[in-house]
Amino acid sequence: MSAAAGEPAADVPAAELVAVTKRFGPVLANDAIDLAVAKGEIHAVVGENGAGKSTLMSVLYGLHRPDSGHVRREGRRIRLRSPADAIAHGLGMVHQRFRLFPELTVAENVVIGAEPVRRGSVDRAAARRAVEELGERYGLRADPDARVGDLPVGVRQRVEILRALYRGAEVLILDEPTAVLTPGEAARLFEVLRSVTATGASVLLVTHKLSEVLAAGDRVTVLRRGRVTGRFDTARTTADELVRAMIGRSLATAAPPRGRGAPPRGPYALEVRDLSVRDRDGVARLSGVSFGVRPGEIVGLAGVAGSGQRELLDTVTGLRALGHGDSGEVLLGGAPVPRGRDPEVAYVPEDRHGRGTAAEMSLAENLLMGDQRRIRTARFGLSRAAVRARARDLVERFSISAASVDAPISALSGGNAQKAVLARELSRRTPVVVVEEPTQGVDVGAQERIHALLAEARDRGQAVLLQSSELPELRALCDRILVMYEGRVVAEFRGEDATDARLGEAMTGAAGAVR
Structure with a gap:
């Protein structure tokens, strides 16, 4: 039977990236990538740090415009100039880096941009009820009156997820959603995602946890250095096969x-x-x-x-x-x-962006923090050559992927920023x-x-x-x-x-x- 008038065919992807290429200066982040997520599936996207996963999802959410290629939604080509366009097309995203307002409450953060209104004003009671109901329904409880800036990282992540669920996206992009959840919370999240996809909605899951991919995903696309290196049905693949597609080899040993x-x-x-x-x-x-x-x-x-x-x-x-x-x-x-x-005391904080690094400073300067007195000094202060030489040594020893040690650390992927903090702290002995x-x-x-x-x-x-x-x-x-x-x-x-x-x-x- 043909689809009803105005309705997409059942086998048309819910969302599709077609030959998407994206560059940042000399860095080729995405190289002619094709990716399609079917209706009612959890589709995982995995790869090394810097493989282009977050960039690709940012293109789908309207944060970046592709240099070439395009996005389709239910078979129709769409133009995404901003996240507002993506939301209008039924796309939602939970980011790896929190995008919350620390001075606002949980309820205010969840409903912002889509506030319930009563008699011309924001209905704060309705906003609180929405948070409580969502938290109860999905096992992601958070005090609606708590100020987000006072919350631990794990609870802030719950607020991000609650906000995306509140907007009711038909295609939900989750960038490392379980990074700060306990195993029990993660298991409940995937139960939620299964109930969401049972209604015909779709989930794109960006994660480094292969156990999650194999347990919760239906299909998986593997990226390496900005290109697709494998597409798998999770029921017919193994963790080792995924690892080989991700890094070009099997893991030598366990931990x-x-x-x-x-x-x-x-x-x-x-x-x-x-x-x-x-x-x-x-x-x-x-x-x-x-x-x-x-x-x-x-x-x-x-x-x-x-x-x-x-x-x-x-x-x-x-x-x-x-x-x-x-x-x-x-x-x-x-x-x-x-x-x-x-x-x-060497200290590697959980919040690598807020506590671990200074976003406006270069990678070399961030790798220097706390160790300035040990670096050979020039006549009027630190020797820039010595600072850069030390940074290049740490980049090589800790396999940090960066265009240059002079690039701002904010240009690094989240995983490479983490490795930079570890390199700085562990090298101090x-x-x-x-x-x-x-x-x-x-x-x-x-x-x-x-x-x-x-x-x-x-x-x-x-x-x-x-x-x-x-x-x-x-x-x-x-x-x-x-x-x-x-x-x-x-x-x-x-x-x-x-x-x-x-x-x-x-x-x-x-x-x-x-x-």
Whole structure:
């Protein structure tokens, strides 16, 4: 039977990119790429950092105009001059880099641009109800009255997803949507996406997590250096086949093995003693937290977003000073941690754009931060030649993809910006290393290298405190894993005891899972 008048045929793609090419100066980001997403499917797009995934999705969402090629929507060629055009054509996008207004509430961020109106004014009560209903329906709860700037990264990601769901897009583009979600939250998200596609809507999923691709995707397109290197049905492919299409080889090994026999002994390089802290409203965020990390071990932190990890790591790194109503202490090498960043602590923050880098500065300048005194100086200050030579060395050692060390770091892909922060901090060889979400938004080849670098730091005798939402990452790398829940360390696991099931139970405060 033919399609009804005005209705597209059932086999016409919901959205299609046809021979799309996009350049940024000398960099060829997309090279004549064809990609079609069918109605009612989850179509994954994978590739190395800098492979062109985000650029391609930005073309589909109207953020970039292609140099050649075009976009089709349900078989019809469309012109996208802005995201407003994309939204008008039923396209929605959740970005890897948050695009929220920190001074506004959750509800205001979710409905902005499509506010419910009553008697000529924004209906704030209706906006709050919309957030609550969406949160309840999709398991993405967020306080509608909370100021977004006060929320942890994981909750801010939920707000991005809620905003896209609120707009009711028929083609939903998700750029690394689970990067800051717990395994339980990610599983619920994919349940949501399945219910969405069951109605005939479509999802384009950009992710580095091949387990997600194989578990949740219907089809996958692989990009490498701006070109398509493979198209697969997920039911008939393997992770190794995808990896070979992504990086041109199989992964040599799994992550470095956890531990090396007997645990290290001796004094702690980093010790937290009975630490309790309150926020500016007097609400307890940490309660009696105590643990230590010895030289030559990696200790992991697991927990649902908002369980106190942010306050703990800010205090450990010296970014947050103990104030009135706080108690306990943090010791580095037996001495109290000083106020402000301690040069003896390397720190890789989760928010690589806001905390980890200075967007307006060059890659070379960002790689220099915190290490200026060790660089050979010219007569009137830093030697620019020495700074650039050091940057080129780190770019090569850490496989950072960049047009030039003089380019602004904001021009790098998210994964390459992450590698730049890791390169800067791990090259300092400090006694203590604090790392948050080291492989968030990083491709599988880079993940392998980052895991090896953290294992090397441990083997050199550095004390590594690692916070990650990736339970397999924690289990592979850590000698011990501490689980946080509601501001307390509620469980500690070693070796085979650290199963995903036991960690998950402790992360949600399940009875019997805590100490």
